[in-house]
Amino acid sequence: MSKTEFGKGCHLHLIDGSAFIFRAYHALPPLTRKSDGLPIGxxxxxxxxxxxxxxxxxxPDAPTHVAVIFDKGSHTFRNDMYDLYKANREAMPEDLRPQMPLTREATHAFNIACEEKEGYEADDIIATLAVQARAAGxxxxxxxxDKDLMQLVGDGVEMYDAMKNKRIDRDGVFEKFGVFPERVVDVQALAGDSVDxxxxxxxxxxxxxxxxxxxxGDLESLLDRAEEIKQPKRRQTLVDKRDQIELSxxxxxxxxxxxxxxTLEDLEVRxxxxxxxxxxxxxxxxxxxxKRIADQLGAEAPTITDKVAPEAEAVTVEDIPFDATKYECVRDAVALLKxxxxxxEHxxxxxxxxxxxLNEMIVDLVGISLCVxxxxxCYIPLTHRDGSADDLFGSDExxxxxxxxxxxxxxxxxxLEDPAILKIGQNMKYDSKIFKRYGVSVAPIDDTMLMxxxxxxxxxxxxxxxxxDRYLNHTPIPIKPLLGSGKSAITFDKVPIDEATAYAAEDADITLRLWQHFKPQLHRAQVTTVYETLERPLVPVLAEMEMHGIKVDxxxxxxxxxxxxQKMAGLEAEIHELSGETFNVGSPAQLGEILFEKMGLEGGKKGKTGKYSTGADILEDLATEHELPRRVLDWRQLSKLKSxxxxxxxxxxxxxxxxxHTSYSITGATTGRLAxxxxxxxxxxxxxxxxxxxxxxxIPEPGNVLLSLDYSQIELRILAHIAGIDALKQAFADGLDIHAMTASEMFDVPLDEMTSDIRRxxxxxxxxxxxxxxGFGLAxxxxxxxxxxxxxxDRYFERFPGIRTYMxxxxxxxxxxxxxxxxxxxKIHTPEMSSKGPRAGFAxxxxxxxxxxxxxxxxxxRAMIQMPAAIAHLPARMLLQVHDELLFEVPADHVDETIDVARCVMEGAxxxxxxxxxxxxxxxxxxANWAEAH
Structure with missing residues (x-):
């Protein structure tokens, strides 16, 4: 077919493909293809x-030429220019990933040109084509x-916001940026862009x-004349950050x-x-x-069968029974390749x-199970050993x-490493670390535990x-009968392969069914963003930290x-002297007799065994008025530290x-705190x-130091925000000692007369x-x-009434x-809110x-998820997270740079x-050690 030369009278439409895709993804509920469960929303x-x-x-205004322009990949020439470019972008949702190539297929199916280029963004292709069209008349x-495209508007180039049905011309650009298109880049260079x-x-x-x-007039003139600017802070910023602005x-x-x-001619409407x-x-x-398009085209709509494949049906035991006899044991390459x-295919x-x-840093891989x-x-046995479980002379062969x-x-x-294939696991961090030790980097992943x-x-x-049990109405095959217990317990490599196949393959089967059950529900529960931005991206970050570990002397x-x-021995002597006799300080029963019978202290309660209770709560109450329980608490603390x-x-x-090598549990606390x-x-x-x-x-390795970055009073800052406490907000804004300020407000003590005890x-x-x-707890x-x-x-709530309102x-x-x-x-569910008694107070x-x-x-x-990309150019490693603190190991000559980068990530998280x-x-x-660093 001959192509019409592009020139005067021609009208080119350039569609931002990514904008269409993400609009479609976020505007619609999840949808899967009935025959195989493929995400297609x-x-x-x-x-x-x-x-x-x-x-x-x-x-008359219809296009003569049209193309849908896509981004080819995430790495472009801008990443080579600035390695942190788009480093804070959230990872693509896993259910969107397999849909990306299908949108290209869809574009071809509509017979519309579909273009993309490795190393360049879609915006660059659009810019090049727009300029070519303008030059051709x-x-x-x-x-x-997309605001980034507004720099192109003018002289025959306009934008159209299809979502708002609004055209954007030069005046529209001025309304957005306060400048006309030819100066948009200058404004963006100064303002920066947190998204990119x-x-x-x-x-x-x-x-x-x-x-x-x-x-x-323009950015270059502004930077050359920056010394003329009257505002000191603004002037200094433009002088000090000139290179950064020019890079921007x-x-x-x-x-x-x-x-x-x-060429433009290749984009002719077809x-x-x-x-x-x-x-x-x-x-x-x-x-x-x-059916709708078939009617428009005057064609017969093809028949789409209503038969639903088993894997896409509602996953219940009634619909697809669990049958361990149908699981395959894969014993050779031919079977595995199938x-x-x-x-x-899936x-x-x-x-x-x-x-x-269970210790993924030292255990051996015995087998792998798969389910699609x-x-x-199936189960792939790999290192099972000869000999039965009860054979004392079983072979190690x-x-x-x-x-x-x-x-x-x-x-x-x-x-397992293919970015187009989703790997689904239950506690995928464990399995990914096992594979990593054997040279396999598993990605991308979904995790049913995190869902x-x-x-x-x-x-x-x-x-x-x-x-x-809860969602599939199925009790899994238990592990205990396979491994035994106590001294006679065996490891999984000693389990007979036939028995191992049923148990292991079922785990993969259950995991897939849970995924099919949970995945569509994330959107309905309105937690897709939580899962996609706070749960799943943390898995590889924690896995790397755990595998690297921290050196201990x-x-x-x-x-x-x-x-x-020695100190415990000294405390024991003091306790014996206070009690007037020698007894076993570690024995709750003997301690109870001393406290409540010999010394006659109040608050003694006997349990079902007839012995006095001497738990921490009891001793802490007594310690408000008596010395001996204080000493016992100190002894117990030392005992715990030692053991x-x-x-x-x-x-x-x-x-x-x-x-x-500690192991972090992402689901260890309902609030999201790691355990x-x-x-x-x-x-x-x-x-x-x-x-x-x-x-x-x-301690660090020789030549390195440990670096601790710790959020300052983050929970109090969040409380000030959530509860709207103006006094606290102002105190933080002024950089005041918040505890001293609180003490001054509550106890009417001027800051310059504050004692450490009042502040405490x-x-x-x-x-x-x-x-x-x-009041009991504070006492x-x-x-x-x-x-x-x-x-x-009571005085605290009187002074800060917004806190009581928040509560x-x-x-x-x-x-x-x-x-x-x-x-x-x-979301943190609160099922105990309707409880009675002490549980109600706890809830x-x-x-x-x-x-x-x-x-x-x-x-x-969020800070941890962003950190690896932010410090990738530095010889620094993130080692530990302890509540509000991140611990790094870094060469001594890179400390300041690491602090600057990590602090920027954390404060802007x-x-x-x-x-x-x-x-x-x-x-x-x-x-030189963690204590010094923190």
Whole structure:
């Protein structure tokens, strides 16, 4: 077919493909293809938008040429220019990923040109084509609302916002930027762009930038004459940040000379081929759209069968029974390659590993299970050993009928690493670390445990057995009968392969069914953003931190253990002297007799065994008035430090790495806080000198230092924002000592007369209120009488009435809706709000605290997710997260640069999702050990 030369009278339409796709994805509920469960919601919306576009573009102003322009990939020449460009962009939702190539197919099916280019953004292609069209004497309409494209408007180029049905000409650009198109780039260079991570000039926004450009004419003149500016801060910014501003201009300037392998003539409008278009729509199973377009084209609509494939039906035991006899044991490459073909055909696979234990840093891989369709799963045994479970003389030789481990991994590695294939797991962090140790980097992933947590935090646990029972009405095959218990327990490699196949393949089957059950519900529960931005992206970040670990000095721990033992002996002597007799301080029964029978203290309660209770709460009450229980509490704390940390930490040092590798549970707390286990590094006490000393054992490698960055009073800042406490907001804005300010407000003590004891009391109240502390609890913390403690709390609420209002409103919301919510949308369910007695008080305090603690947890999660990209150019590693603190290891000569980058990420972590009224600030410290750094 001959092509019409593009020139005068021609009208080019350039459609921003990404804008169409993301509009379709976010505007519509999730949709899956009935025959196989493939996500197609965005494709459906995209096709409807294309159809409306084609239908509405006729008449004298219709296009003669048209193309849909897409982004080819995430890395472009701008990333080479500035490695942090778009570094803060959220990862693409996993259910959108497989739909991207289908939108290209849809464009071709409509017989519209579809163009993209590696290394360049869609905007660059659009800019090049618009300039070419203008130069040829034709017109160009850019169908997009992207502000970056507004620099092209004028002289025959205009924009059209299809969502608002609004045309954007030069005046429209001026309305947006305060300058005409030819100066848009100058304004953007100054204002920067938080979405694309263009730095710009700190403190200068769009309005100020426009004023400056209009006054000085252009950016270069402004920068050359910056010394003339009267405002000192603005003048200094323009002088100091000139290089950054000029870089920003290069980043936002579109490349109008992008090398293209097609011409304007290739974009001529073409009628769709009815057979090709209807075949595609039928393949997608878009019944309504297929019929509508068939009617418009005067063609017969193809038949779309109503038969639904088993895997896409509602996943219940009744519909697809669990049948372990149907699971396949894959013993050779031929069988495994068939599974690989199925995985590629579906675009996803549920995967699970079986290992010789739970410590993913030292266990061996025993087998891998896969599932692509509910009810159809396999197990690949790899390192099972000869001999039965009860055979004392069983061989260590590999059992027969297994593939060589390396051969299986070589076959699976391409699909496990393929960015177009979704890997689904239950607690995928564990499996990804196992694979990583064997040289396989699993991505992208979905995690059913995290989906459950996003939707059901506070309602129930998120382990596989719980989820299977609750949502699939199926009790999984138990592991205990396979492994045994006690001294006779075996590891999974000693389990017979036939028995292992049923157990392991079922795990993958359950995981896939849970995924099919949960995935569509994320949107309906309005937690898709929580899952996509706070849960799933954290998995690879934590996995890398855990695998790297932190170095621990065994000798320091050993010396501490000895010192703690000596101090405990001294405390025992004091306790014996106070009691008037020798007894076993570690025996609750003997302690109870001393306190409540010999000394006659009040508050003694006997349990079912007839012994007195001497728990921490009892002793803390007694310690407000008596010395002996105080000493016992001190002894217990030292005992715990010795057994839990200085002794136990030595056993956690990995013999191969010399480092401790803690494991973080993403679902460890309903509020979103991480929990640390094996060993627990979150609960090292820091309120006492002895507890702080534990951190002295954590050290860097030679030549490095440990660097601690810690949010300053983040929960109080969030409380000030959420509860709207103007006095607290102002105090933070003024940089005041918040605890001293609170003490001054409550106790009418001038700041210059503040004592450390009064400040300490105010600090305890400040933090206690966040946790809904009672007069009893504050009395224990401060070791003061309850009446005095309650008086402090009453006075606090009188001085800051907004806090009481926040508490009351939060409790009322929780009772009405059954959950509370963080500022980022995380839901924490509160099923105990209707309880009676002590549980009701606990539920109420938890509901009050959850939005505050949860928001703080979300903020540091966002910081952690952004951090790897931000420090990628530095020889720095993020090692640990402990509540509001991040710990890094970095060469001594890169400390300052790392602090600048990490602090910027942490202080801006809430943006742009949540704009806090109170600025987040981060304290930084460094040292030869963790104690020095923090």
């Amino acid at each position: 965005a494709v459906s919306g995209f096709c409807n938008m294309l159809q409306r576009y084609v239908e509405g573009n006729h008449g 034709g017109r160009c309409t850019i169908i997009s609302s 991570n263009v730095p710009g000039a700190p403190g200068i926004g769009i309005k100020t930038a426009a004023l400056l450009i209009n006054e000085y 201009k290069r980043l936002v300037q579109l490349d109008e000379k992008t090398p293209l392998d097609f 009628d769709p081929d009815p057979d090709k278009l209807l075949a595609f729509l039928a393949e997608m199973e878009f019944r309504t759209l297929t 599974w690989v073909d199925q995985i590629r 675009g996803w696979v549920a995967v699970d590993t079986e290992t010789t234990g 369709r509910a009810g159809t799963a 590999l059992a027969e009928g297994q593939m060589p481990l390396n051969e299986a991994l070589d076959i699976l590695k391409p699909v 459950s947590s996003a939707m059901h935090a506070g309602e129930h646990g998120h382990g596989m057995d719980t989820l299977s 065994r000798e320091v721990l050993s010396r501490m253990s000895n010192a703690f033992a 839990t940390y200085t002794d136990a930490l030595q056993t956690h040092i990995n013999p191969d790495t010399g480092r401790v 640390s286990t094996d060993p627990n590094l979150q609960n090292i006490p820091v309120r006492t000198e002895e507890g702080r000393r534990i951190r002295e054992a954590f 009391q105010a600090k305890a109240i400040n933090f206690g209120v966040i946790y809904g502390i009672s 224990r913390n401060l070791r003061i009488p309850r009446s005095e403690a309650q008086g402090f709390i 009351d409103d939060t409790v009322a919301f929780a009772k009405e809706h059954g959950y509370v919510q963080t500022l980022f949308g995380r 109420k305090r938890a509901a009050i605290n959850a939005p505050i603690q949860g928001t703080a947890a979300d903020v540091i999660r 809430s943006d742009p999702a949540v704009k806090l009224d109170v600025k987040l600030t981060v304290d930084a410290g460094q040292g």
